[in-house]
Amino acid sequence: MYYLGAIDPVALSFGPIKIYWYGIIMGSAALLGLWLAVREANRRGVDGEMIIDMMIWVIPSAIVGARLYYVLFQWDYYILNPSSIIAVWEGGLAIHGGLIGAFIAGYIFLRKKKQSFLLLADIIAPSIILGQAIGRWGNFINQEAHGGEVSRSFLEGLYLPNWLIDQMSIQGAYYHPTFLYESIWNLIGFALLIGLRFVHLRRGEIFFSYLIWYSLGRFFIEGLRTDSLAFHGPEWLESLITFIWSPMTLFFEPGMLEGGNIRIAQLMSLLLVLVGLGSIVWRRFKKVSETYPRLVATGTEVNSKEA
Numbered sequence: 001m002y003y004l005g006a007i008d009p010v011a012l013s014f015g016p017i018k019i020y021w022y023g024i025i026m027g028s029a030a031l032l033g034l035w036l037a038v039r040e041a042n043r044r045g046v047d048g049e050m051i052i053d054m055m056i057w058v059i060p061s062a063i064v065g066a067r068l069y070y071v072l073f074q075w076d077y078y079i080l081n082p083s084s085i086i087a088v089w090e091g092g093l094a095i096h097g098g099l100i101g102a103f104i105a106g107y108i109f110l111r112k113k114k115q116s117f118l119l120l121a122d123i124i125a126p127s128i129i130l131g132q133a134i135g136r137w138g139n140f141i142n143q144e145a146h147g148g149e150v151s152r153s154f155l156e157g158l159y160l161p162n163w164l165i166d167q168m169s170i171q172g173a174y175y176h177p178t179f180l181y182e183s184i185w186n187l188i189g190f191a192l193l194i195g196l197r198f199v200h201l202r203r204g205e206i207f208f209s210y211l212i213w214y215s216l217g218r219f220f221i222e223g224l225r226t227d228s229l230a231f232h233g234p235e236w237l238e239s240l241i242t243f244i245w246s247p248m249t250l251f252f253e254p255g256m257l258e259g260g261n262i263r264i265a266q267l268m269s270l271l272l273v274l275v276g277l278g279s280i281v282w283r284r285f286k287k288v289s290e291t292y293p294r295l296v297a298t299g300t301e302v303n304s305k306e307a
Contacts, residue, residue, distance in 0.1 A: 006143065006166065006167055006169070007021070007141055007163075007167055009021055009022065009141050009142055011024055020141075021138065021141040022138040022141055022142055023138075025134060025135060025137050025138040025141065026093075026135055026138055028134065029130070029131040029132075029134035029135045030055075030059055030131060032127075032130065032131070032134065033124075033127030033128065033130055033131040034051070034052065034055050034127065036126065036127045036130065037051050037055075037123055037124045037127040038051050038052065040123045040126075041120075041123050044119075044123060046115075046119070046120070046123065050113065050115070051120075051123070051124075053109075054106060054109045054110070054120070057105045057106075057109050058102045058105045058106050058109070059102075061101040061102055061104065061105035062098040062099070062101045062102035062105075063088065063093065063098065063101075064101055065097045065098050065099075065100050065101020065102065065104075066093035066094050066095065066097040066098030066101065067085075067086075067088055067092065067093055067094075067097070068097060068101075069094040069096060069097020069098075069100070070092045070093060070094040070097060070229070071085055071092075073094070073229040073231075073264060074092070074229070094229065094265075095132065095218075095265075096264075096265060096268045099128075102128075106120065106121075106124075116203065118203045118204035118207060119203055121204065121206075121207035122203065122204060122205070122206040122207050124207075125193055125206050125207045125209075125210035126190055126193040126194055126206070126210075128210065129186045129189045129190050129193060129210055129213070129214055130186070130187075130190045132182075132186045132214070133182075133183045133184075133186035133187045133189075133190060134183075136179040136180070136182050136183040136186070137179070137183065139179040140164075140167060140177070140179045140180070141167075143167065143168075143170050144227065145178060145179045145182075145225065145227065146168065146170070146175040146176055146177065146178055146179065146225065146226065146227070147175055147176025147177075147178040147224035147225050147226060147252075147255050148175065148176055148224060148225075148226055148252075148253060148254075148255040148256060149173050149174065149175055150174050150175060150176055151174060152165060152169075152174050154174070155168060155174055155177070158177075160177070160180075164177065164180070175226075176224050176225075176252075176255070178221050178224050178225050181217075181221050181224075182217060182218065182221050185214075185217035185221065186214065186217070189210070189213040189214060189217070192209070192213060193206055193209060193210055193213075196209060202283055202284065204279065204280075204283065205280055205283075208275075208276040208277075208279045208280050209276065209280075210276075211272045211273070211275060211276035212272075212273050212276035212277060214272075215268075215269040215270070215272040215273045215276070216269070216273060218265060218266075218269045219244070219245070219265075219266050219269035219270060219273070220245060220248055222263055222265045222266050222269065223245045223248060223254050223255065223263070223266065224248075224252055224254065224255045225255045225263075226255040226256045226257075228255070228257060228263040228264070228265060228266075229259070229263070229264045229265065230257055230258065230259040230260030230261070230262060230263050230264060231259070231260040231262055231264060232260045232261055232262070233260065233261060233262035233267075235261075237262060237267075238261045238262055241262065241263070241266055241267070241270070244270070245266070
């Protein structure tokens with residue numbers, strides 16, 4: 001059996017200047033997502049240039065939000081190592097923090113432009129989940145966001161290539177490739193969101209479907225991880241989350257949890273599922289009339305009311 005070894009996180013070096021794979025992957029994900037969003041905006045009659053202008057504010061806000069979220073919940077470490085706070089190339093970007101930062105910046109931008117937030121959210125939602133699917137490979141390079149310990153035979157049983165299995169070997173042990181599970185889940189979600197464009201929907205429902213799909217996957221995958229941000233919460237909440245996650249115990253052991261009894265990402269995921277479902281039900285109960293033209297197989301649209 002040939003051991004390939006871990007991948008060097010540095011892609012290129014120019015003297016003291018280093019370019020990390022993590023940054024390349026994240027940047028590529030953002031650019032691809034932007035390109036797809038601009039195409040969809042133009043198809044819907046929205047100025048694609050406005051999407052680009054918005055992303056100038058949204059992308060930096062997402063990075064700052066993701067980093068601040070992570071740092072705040074790891075404050076005991078960063079207060080002793082303040083120089084590491086800005087070292088985003090080493091990893092440590094919390095997706096939920098990124099979403100919060102992006103949504104706040106996007107909402108403010110669109111309010112000033114007097115544009116519909118839900119319309120733009122529907123346009124961008126597939127780009128977000130595709131970017132998340134690609135971005136998880138940055139965690140793979142950094143050997144982070146993994147689950148609990150497993151055997152090499154377990155990974156081989158997943159029919160993974162040797163280069164991926166070898167990268168999951170960390171300090172002599174192999175770990176669940178939870179980055180891969182989430183990447184695949186998000187790719188399926190991307191396909192589903194694109195497919196929803198062929199369904200007669202109300203404004204905002206593609207975005208709310210994104211919240212539901214991503215959060216469901218994140219909730220169950222998060223329970224396998226060993227690096228979850230956590231806090232000490234009430235026992236009833238711990239019991240509730242444990243009960244909801246319990247079907248996973250038929251196949252896997254939960255990942256070790258330190259720093260609390262509640263995984264923050266799991267709690268956030270449950271809340272976002274409720275927000276997504278509640279918003280769809282409430283808007284349909286209220287008979288909100290904004291709907292989109294439905295795509296047909298040729299990529300054209302059938303007539304429907306669009307507010």
